[in-house]
Amino acid sequence: MSKNSTLNRRERKKEETKQSILTTAIQFFQTQGYDATTMEQIAEAVDISKVTLYNYFPSKELIVAEFFQDMSHQFVDQVLDFLAKLPTTRSKIYEYFRGQFEWNLQYRELLQIYFVHQFQSMLQPEAYQNSGMDQVLAQIIRYGQEAGELRQDLPTEYLAKHLEIMYVMEFMVWILEGDSWNPEKHLAAMVDLFMNGAENKSEMR
Structure with a gap:
């Protein structure tokens, strides 16, 4: 042999x-x-x-982190194939996050541990591992920039990272608020904030 x-x-x-x-x-x-x-x-x-x-x-914490990262990377290609069929950047972002939320519902306790681990890892770049979400969001942002829906003066990865952080913060709110948190309402508001910003454009007319 x-x-x-x-x-x-x-x-x-x-x-x-x-x-x-x-x-x-x-x-x-x-x-x-x-x-x-x-x-x-x-x-x-x-x-x-x-x-x-x-x-x-x-540690048990690293088992949880590996589980979520494995699952996320495992389905990247399938997720991207599904999102490619959606017509706009807004719809791609919303449907991706909605699907993430529905899958994660079954792992609520473990998500708290995973997010704490990810935040701590961000402070130690040598220990940080991409979740797989980075790859999906970068592809969505790239599509939006090429389609003229998103600004092109900022790097794709920069916009993708800010969008990922917005999503993580929404999940932290969900973990704290529980069933009173409305996923459709809050995810739609988050996507709108990312796409349009916080500026009150009606007051500027």
Whole structure:
């Protein structure tokens, strides 16, 4: 057996173990709660040692972060294909965020942990990992700039990052307000604010 085939088999085994850890941990988090779940429980359920588990993920927080990032990257191509069929930049942004919200409803507790992790990572660039949202939003912004719907004097990535931060802030409000938060109303308002700004144009006429 060649060295390359041995390495490939080893890499596949590592990936299988990682995915088993993620699946098992998320099931525990969803059924018994994040705080009630221990690393020992996860290691036992996956049938690995605690040392091995910590080699993959030093903390439960990093398991949560990896889960959301994996899921986000996994569906990037499908999301972009769907959004390409929508007629305007506004509709692309709104439908993307609406879909994100509907999927994330099932992971409300874990989202709080993930967003805290992402904010902390932003302060440490070497530790920050793109969520996958960056790629989708950059593509939407690029489309809007090419179509003449968005200004072209600012870099695509700059606008995409500001839009992502606006969305994260809306999610933080949702987590705090709970069921009183209206997704259609607030997401539409957020998209309108991004597209048109906060300037009262009616008062300038």
